[in-house]
Amino acid sequence: MYRLVFMQVLRRFDAEAVHHLTVRALALLSALPLVKRLLHRSLAPHDPALRVSAFGVHFPGPLGLAAGFDKDAACAEGVAALGFGHVEVGTITAHAQPGNPRPRLFRLVGRRAVINRMGFNNAGAAAAARRLRRTRGVPVVVGVNIGKTKVVPEQEAVADYVAAAKELAPLADYLVVNVSSPNTPGLRDLQAVSKLRPLLAAVKDVADGTPRRTPLLVKIAPDLADEDVDAVADLALELGLDGIIATNTTIRHEGETGGLSGRPLKGRSLEVLRRLRARVGDRLTLVSVGGVEDVDDVWERLLAGATLVQGYTGWVYGGPLWASRIHRQLSRRVRRHGFASIIEVIGRTAPDSRHAR
Structure with missing residues (x-):
């Protein structure tokens, strides 16, 4: 049914207009206590076999919504009510x-992909913090993804990230440093270890200083050379980060300028995940995102060593019940394979962590 509505109606409208309409609808849902509780009871993952713990945070299921959809922390509860195990808001x-x-947002329907060059459009950290302080009517794990303000020069990037972290880290279940979006000039240059080390160290000081110590992750691009992936992994271990999110969108494509997400990213995202797992074993939490479309993709990422999986473009093409459907399918698959918990699946086909560096 959704596919028919999408092909016949939604695809005829501007992609960003549909996006904003969807966010407003979910924000309204977030403000309706009874409705969101009923939906959450029906659609959210409740199977104990799907529960996952990562960096001290408990997730009801492994599949979450990637950053880029709820840019201003406006509708996390509505998203969770539709079946996502966590919601990463931002980039803020x-x-x-x-x-x-x-x-600045384009669908490639035939390729089940999206190109965006949004450029971190958001109302700023203070506005997001006000929303995050609201009491949540349904349980939802909220990660906060932060990035560099466009007008801030590179030499002031550390201070800019720290300012965002000070506002948001105390309110986040986990914090993500985004240095991998292709849509802010010079941002990806910060992935070079010489620039990334002082940035991550400074943000980590803020995250470590919150009352509950906010876990800190870094999000990397799929376009990094393999040796640079290794270097970031080594740096994350050196600094004591909690995890790595792999990967952001890719600029290696033809067509409109911007970052490509969706099905074409699947292969490289999985390659980066496997490389990270071989490098760090289970010493870091790995979150896999990029080209995740169905239960087979989620299962494959878990087997390869991801503790959590995220999607966004797959939801665009899969419909509002996409995450709930995948979690139900995961429940059946866990039992069909004779596992007591999905935790037993994580890293099952990955190299033995004892052989990781």
């Missing part, structure tokens, strides 16, 4: 900014 910058000029 220290200062409000409009993002890049429109049009």
Whole structure:
């Protein structure tokens, strides 16, 4: 049914207009206590076999929503009510900014992909913090993804990230440093270890200083060379980070300028995940995102060593019940394979962690 509505109706409208309409609808749902509780009871993962713990945080299921959808922390409860195990909001910058000029969001329906060059459009860290302070009517794990304000020069990037972290880290279940979006000029240059080390160290000081010690992760690009993936992994271990999210969108494509997400990213995202697992074993939490479309993709990422999996473009093409459907399918698959918990699946086909560096 959703596919028919998408092909006949939604695809005829501007992609960003549909996105904003969806966020507003979910924000309204988040404000309706009875409705969101009923939906959460029906659609959210409740099977104990799907529960996952990572960096001290308990997740009801392994599949979450990647950053980029709820840019201003406006609708996390509504998203969770539809079946996601966690919601990563953002990317949020220290200062409000409009993002890049429109049009900046494009569907590639035949490839089940999306190109975006949004440019971290958001209302800023202070506005997001006000929303995150609200009492949650349904349980939801909320990660907060932070990035660099566009007008801030590179030499002031550390201070800019720290400003965002100070506002948001105390309110986040986990914090993510995004240095991998292709849509802010110079941002990906910060992935070089010489620049990344002081940035992550400074943000980690903030995260470590919150009352509950907020876990810190870094999100990397699929376009990094393999040796640079290794270098970031080694740095994450050196600094005592809690995990790595792999991967962001890719710029290796033809067509509109911007980052490509969806099915074409599947192969490289899985390659990076496997490389990270071989490098760090189970010493870091690995979150896999990129080209995740169905239960087979989630299962494959878990087997390869991801503790958590995220999607976004798969939800665009899969419909509102996409995450709930995948979690139900995971429940059946866990039992069909004779496992007591999905935790037994994680890293099952990965190299023995004792052989990781």
